[in-house]
Amino acid sequence: xxxxxxxxxxxxxxxxxxxxxxxxxxxxxxxxxxxxxxxxxxxxxxxxxxxxxxxxxxxxxxxxxxxxxxxxxxxxxxxxxxxxxxxxxxxxxxxxxxxxxxxxxxxxxxxxxxxxxxxxxxxxxxxxxxxxxxxxxxxxxxxxxxxxxxxxxxxxxxxxxxxxxxxxxxxxxxxxxxxxxxxxxxxxxxxxxxxxxxxxxxxxxxxxxxxxxxxxxxxxxxxxxxxxxxxxxxxxxxxxxxxxxxxxxxxxxxxxxxxxxxxxxxxxxxxxxxxxxxxxxxxxxxxxxxxxxxxxxxxxxxxxxxxxxxxxxxxxxxxxxxxxxxxxxxxxx
Numbered sequence: 294x295x296x297x298x299x300x301x302x303x304x305x306x307x308x309x310x311x312x313x314x315x316x317x318x319x320x321x322x323x324x325x326x327x328x329x330x331x332x333x334x335x336x337x338x339x340x341x342x343x344x345x346x347x348x349x350x351x352x353x354x355x356x357x358x359x360x361x362x363x364x365x366x367x368x369x370x371x372x373x374x375x376x377x378x379x380x381x382x383x384x385x386x387x388x389x390x391x392x393x394x395x396x397x398x399x400x401x402x403x404x405x406x407x408x409x410x411x412x413x414x415x416x417x418x419x420x421x422x423x424x425x426x427x428x429x430x431x432x433x434x435x436x437x438x439x440x441x442x443x444x445x446x447x448x449x450x451x452x453x454x455x456x457x458x459x460x461x462x463x464x465x466x467x468x469x470x471x472x473x474x475x476x477x478x479x480x481x482x483x484x485x486x487x488x489x490x491x492x493x494x495x496x497x498x499x500x501x502x503x504x505x506x507x508x509x510x511x512x513x514x515x516x517x518x519x520x521x522x523x524x525x526x527x528x529x530x531x532x533x534x535x536x537x538x539x540x541x542x543x544x545x546x547x548x549x550x551x552x553x554x555x556x557x558x559x560x561x562x563x564x565x566x567x568x569x570x571x572x573x574x575x576x577x578x579x580x581x582x583x584x585x586x587x588x589x590x591x592x593x594x595x596x597x598x599x600x601x602x603x604x605x606x607x608x609x610x611x612x613x614x615x616x617x618x619x620x621x622x623x624x625x626x
Contacts, residue, residue: 395559398447406526406575409565410445411436415557416461426469426489428452428557433460441522443514443563449528449551450474450514451560462562467529468495468554474523475515476548478506479573484515487529487548494533497546502538511576512548520566526575 396412403410417429432438434457444451444464452472456463465472468489476487476497483506485499497512510532516525534547 392559395447399445399559399561402445402447402449402528402575403561406524406571407567407569408445408524408561408563410561411438411564412559412561413462414559426466426472426491426554427455428464428466428560430462430464430560430562431460432562433458433462435459437564438462438562443520443522443524443527444560445527445563446552446557446560448553449530450523451552451554451557453522454562464560466554467550467552468492474529475517476512476529477515477525478504479511479513479576481505481510485512485543485546487512494547494549495530497532497548499544499546502541502544504544506532506535506544506546508532508535513573513576516570520563524563524566526567526571526573528576 399410399412402408411432413430413432415428416431419427430444438454438457440454440457442454444453450467452464452466452469454462455465466489467474467487468491470489470491472489474487476485477483478485478499481504483499483501483504485497487495487497490496499506512529512532514523514525514527514529517523528551530548530550532546533549536545536547538544
């Protein structure tokens, strides 16, 4: 329809009629004069609306499903994030418990040996000095650390401090080939020198070539002059191999260290030596051997066997009686 004066007049007229019908319908309420027309329109256009609804509803449902899927995805992502946080917290708690256990064991050793220690954490392995078996700890001269101090943990001797910085220090581990420490045998007090062999047991040369040594014997540090680099009484390891003496001046032992050098975390630097040599007091108590149970087997004859034995005895007795009676008759004859 073209935009003319007549078309505009018709549009205004239709709008006025529409408003008039709306007014009459509202005022009429249930008795509205246009109610019949409304019902007729519903009868005509209802099926069309239902058809349109059938076409449009799947689209609406799909849109709603996409929206709900997004919400579910966000909720799942949030739950996964919370789960990861809980796992991280649990892992952190496990690590903290492990560190507390290490610290507690180390403090027990320090108390038994009367060592004044400065706790530290291993922050790196290896160093720029070229040593093959070293660690870096997070304490330095600002914490009172000096060169040639003994380093231990809850298991025993870790090494000695070789380089000191403001807030970090380098420790040469006891299994390094350049490491040597004086040792003393538990009980016998035999002296020797232990040297590192990397991932193999320590090599110990006893000064007494005729010393009696067996597997399972234990060693501690002998100590150095002025307690540097080593304080006395720190557990070193257990004898796992003994070379024959062959009349030599020294005797070679192979000692498995108490410390696992590949699992170091919490360590302590001995900043104050004990007033007296703790000797063997720091060594852990030896495990008691488990007694082997003795089983005694007692053989008891069965009831049937006992019956057969009694029957055989009775039979033998009857035979003997019969024989005696025969002998008596012969004599009477």
